[in-house]
Amino acid sequence: MIIKKYIESIGLKAYPPEDSYLHDLPAIRNLWKAGALAFESNVVIFVGENGTGKSTLLEAVAVALGFNAEGGTRNFNFETRASHSDLYQYLKISRGAYPKDGFFLRAESLYNVASNIEELDKIPACAPRIIDSYGGVSLHQRSHGETFLALVQNRFGGNGLYILDEPEAALSPSRLMTLMAEIHDLLKKDSQFIIATHSPILMAFPNAQVIELTSDAIKTVPFRETEHYKITKQFLDNPERMLKYLFEDS
Secondary structure, three states: OOOOOOEEEEEEOOOOOOOOHHHHOHHHHHHHHHOEEEOOOOEEEEEEOOOOOHHHHHHHHHHHOOOOOOOEOOOOOOOOOOOOOOHHHHEEEEEOOOOOEEEEEEHHHHHHHHHHHHHHHOOOOOOOOHHHHHOOOOHHHOOHHHHHHHHHHHHOOOOEEEEEEOHHHOOOHHHHHHHHHHHHHHHOOOOEEEEEOOOHHHHOOOOOEEEEEOOOOEEEOOHHHOHHHHHHHHHHHOHHHHHHHHHOOO
16 A cells, blocks of 8 residues: 655656757667656656666656766765766656655766775764764775665665666675565665666565556556566576577577
């Protein structure tokens, strides 16, 4: 049961110009055709093949909501490299309640977030160290997966909007299930999650809204109907057969 929804829907208020790579991105083309994409759950999961634009769309949502493009809270403003798109300027986001907490977590730039925390903690201040709210141990002294879970377990406090880009990149299958347990607990504290993933494990989260992005459409589907689930299941059911098919012309 949804107690609070911080984001109710997303759409486009204008279409990117022809000279922008966004103009031909499937996610943008199909979102424009759809008019608006309603968020029906407090766990919304974007799935899709590489190049469909799911991470670009997720990033744009985060930036439009005031999060730093490379990750972090709304208070982070560092920039290692200006690589994010200007899609956020074209987004129309319908908001519900205002979250007290929030974080944009992307696996590919987690190192940069950890470095920025260390730099900020070097500046003399009367306030507690920033790292104390992340478990008290330098994130650089942990593995990638440990850093990811330390953020979720220590920094995510509930009553928040949490945007995760491909968390499975940092986590083993067992740690991914640990993450799901953490998400489950945070949902009890009025949280909402928007996630981009390739992981069928994460797609199976109970009552999640799985939104599949393809070259032709952007639509809500049961997770067992996603290409990711079907291919993974076929492989695990009979890996020898799949490998023989894959290598038969080698």
